[in-house]
Amino acid sequence: MKLAWQNIFHDRARFLATVLGVSFAVFLMVFQGSLLVGFLQAASRFINASDFDIWITARGVQAFEFGATLEAREREMAAGVPGVVETGRACMAFAVYRKPNGKQQVVALVGADSNLGKHFPVPDPAETTESRSPDSVVYDASDRDLIEVASLPAEVEINGHRANIEHEIEGFGGFLGVPSLFTSYRNAARYLGVGPEDGMYVLLRVGKEYSVSDVQRNLRQRLPEVDVLTREEFAHKSRMYWVIKTGAGSAILTAAVLGFLIGLVVVSQTIYANTMENIEEYATLKALGASRVFVARIVLIQSLICGAAGSILGLLAVVPAMHYARSLIPWIHTPWWLPLIMVVLSLLMCSLASIASVRSALTVDPGRVFRA
Amino acid sequence: MHDHFLAVEDAGISFGEGDARVRALRGVSATFERGTLSLVMGPSGSGKTTLLSLLGCLLSPDEGTVFVDGVAVNELSGGEKTVLRRKKISFVFQAFRLLHSLSAIDNVALGLEIRDGKRANQIVMARELLLQFGLGDKLNREPSGLSPGEKQRVAIARALAGNPPILLADEPTASLDAEAGRNICQILRTQVDQNGKTVVVVSHDPRWKEFADRTITLSHGQIKPQAQGQYA
Numbered sequence: 001m002k003l004a005w006q007n008i009f010h011d012r013a014r015f016l017a018t019v020l021g022v023s024f025a026v027f028l029m030v031f032q033g034s035l036l037v038g039f040l041q042a043a044s045r046f047i048n049a050s051d052f053d054i055w056i057t058a059r060g061v062q063a064f065e066f067g068a069t070l071e072a073r074e075r076e077m078a079a080g081v082p083g084v085v086e087t088g089r090a091c092m093a094f095a096v097y098r099k100p101n102g103k104q105q106v107v108a109l110v111g112a113d114s115n116l117g118k119h120f121p122v123p124d125p126a127e128t129t130e131s132r133s134p135d136s137v138v139y140d141a142s143d144r145d146l147i148e149v150a151s152l153p154a155e156v157e158i159n160g161h162r163a164n165i166e167h168e169i170e171g172f173g174g175f176l177g178v179p180s181l182f183t184s185y186r187n188a189a190r191y192l193g194v195g196p197e198d199g200m201y202v203l204l205r206v207g208k209e210y211s212v213s214d215v216q217r218n219l220r221q222r223l224p225e226v227d228v229l230t231r232e233e234f235a236h237k238s239r240m241y242w243v244i245k246t247g248a249g250s251a252i253l254t255a256a257v258l259g260f261l262i263g264l265v266v267v268s269q270t271i272y273a274n275t276m277e278n279i280e281e282y283a284t285l286k287a288l289g290a291s292r293v294f295v296a297r298i299v300l301i302q303s304l305i306c307g308a309a310g311s312i313l314g315l316l317a318v319v320p321a322m323h324y325a326r327s328l329i330p331w332i333h334t335p336w337w338l339p340l341i342m343v344v345l346s347l348l349m350c351s352l353a354s355i356a357s358v359r360s361a362l363t364v365d366p367g368r369v370f371r372a
Numbered sequence: 373m374h375d376h377f378l379a380v381e382d383a384g385i386s387f388g389e390g391d392a393r394v395r396a397l398r399g400v401s402a403t404f405e406r407g408t409l410s411l412v413m414g415p416s417g418s419g420k421t422t423l424l425s426l427l428g429c430l431l432s433p434d435e436g437t438v439f440v441d442g443v444a445v446n447e448l449s450g451g452e453k454t455v456l457r458r459k460k461i462s463f464v465f466q467a468f469r470l471l472h473s474l475s476a477i478d479n480v481a482l483g484l485e486i487r488d489g490k491r492a493n494q495i496v497m498a499r500e501l502l503l504q505f506g507l508g509d510k511l512n513r514e515p516s517g518l519s520p521g522e523k524q525r526v527a528i529a530r531a532l533a534g535n536p537p538i539l540l541a542d543e544p545t546a547s548l549d550a551e552a553g554r555n556i557c558q559i560l561r562t563q564v565d566q567n568g569k570t571v572v573v574v575s576h577d578p579r580w581k582e583f584a585d586r587t588i589t590l591s592h593g594q595i596k597p598q599a600q601g602q603y604a
Contacts, residue, residue: 006478007473011473281472287463288531289454289458289459370421370424
């Protein structure tokens with residue numbers, strides 16, 4: 001295996017070019033992947049933040065951001081279905097926000113009952129130990145510049161109603177291009193002009209002794225005029241809507257797929273070219289009696305060293321880039337498995353490309369070894 | 373009686389298809405006795421290198437038989453040919469074919485590793501071989517730091533690493549000046565005389581005639597009547 005290391009050490013400029021090629025590919029794949037994963041996650045963030053099992057929406061609602069009003073009786077009927085142990089409500093609509101300095105801004109207003117789960121962004125989640133007014137309004141830290149409040153609490157207006165912004169939360173930066181404000185369902189209904197007993201989304205918790213799918217089937221029979229979806233179904237529907245049916249989502253999906261393919265092609269091409277540089281030497285080894293395994297092992301080790309070095313460099317470049325990107329794109333997200341998968345795929349492509357390139361040397365062409 | 377240690381019998385081989393088909397060798401029969409140095413001469417395109425490729429198990433004949441160490445190699449699989457080549461045959465090339473990133477001693481040690489990966493003292497043996505060829509002060513030089521004659525001596529040391537009985541050389545002196553060329557001729561002759569190697573040299577270089585036991589001349593893929601060298 002000394003030959004693999006010596007080839008790398010001897011041709012340092014080529015090694016550097018190969019490593020840079022691989023690192024660029026890994027950087028591209030992880031960055032584009034993070035955009036897509038973050039976008040998908042943001043598209044269903046509110047749905048996943050609740051710990052209720054079933055969502056009831058108006059017929060045909062595609063995503064959380066585009067709900068329609070449900071009558072109070074739908075909630076009452078749902079509550080009576082065997083297996084439903086708790087109900088909750090949520091709503092989301094765009095509203096006009098007047099800043100303390102008098103400027104106006106369109107915001108996404110999200111309202112929810114306090115029992116939707118400790119992760120759902122409401123001013124007074126049921127499990128909190130802090131003293132917060134249920135009718136206060138909170139915003140995400142990433143929207144601070146757009147909200148423009150000098151200090152908290154701050155008095156503002158939402159759709160002409162007086163409101164109090166009291167807290168700042170994290171992790172719910174919007175991807176709609178407008179800031180989000182969060183408040184209680186009762187408050188949001190008032191700001192949006194929805195009847196206090198009506199709902200936009202009715203959420204149901206199913207008792208542990210009941211099957212969610214059985215309860216869902218039962219609900220669909222009782223409430224034929226609405227959509228009854230499990231949390232996962234609604235989250236999936238919302239993600240598919242945003243990523244496939246909207247221009248922005250399609251662009252992100254296309255960029256991620258292209259980034260992935262380009263990354264793999266760059267890795268393959270870089271390693272292929274690197275191996276082909278020494279192809280006559282590998283043919284010589286074969287002519288001298290080296291087994292296929294012997295030659296393939298040298299080529300593979302050389303490629304994997306390049307792939308590993310390139311992957312490490314690419315990941316080192318991704319960390320600060322993602323940190324900076326997060327300040328501009330709050331919803332971008334790199335799950336722990338994404339770099340891992342991209343590195344494994346890159347190393348796999350390194351292996352395949354190197355073996356593909358050395359195949360011709362594994363069958364010795366006398367013309368190649370005897371040529372002067 | 374021939375023991376078919378290294379031989380071709382009625383061998384023929386063609387390349388290309390249709391109108392472009394060329395018969396590189398036809399009806400070639402030759403036996404290369406153990407412990408001899410045979411010179412194969414002939415004009416370009418006469419089939420010299422093709423014959424060497426058949427003897428080295430790099431090509432299989434379309435017709436006829438090739439024997440190496442008494443084994444008819446035609447029917448062997450690619451893997452079996454590789455094993456036979458590893459144990460019995462080594463090559464010396466006109467362009468040396470040293471691995472550019474390895475030092476002289478590592479190139480020779482690699483030859484040992486290929487032939488006998490388990491051998492523990494590869495570096496020691498490689499050093500001994502290079503010392504035999506007067507390269508004791510060039511052990512750690514990379515090929516780019518060696519003269520053509522030195523490169524060819526390293527290549528011969530690599531070919532002899534692991535002690536294969538057959539050495540096939542393709543124009544081994546073509547890239548060398550007169551003195552270095554003569555030195556290489558002498559080295560290969562010594563391997564025949566002292567170590568009993570069977571050497572086949574393909575060359576245009578007439579200097580080889582005085583070192584060869586016999587000369588085979590190829591023309592248009594066929595053997596011309598045989599001449600005898602001074603060692604015959």
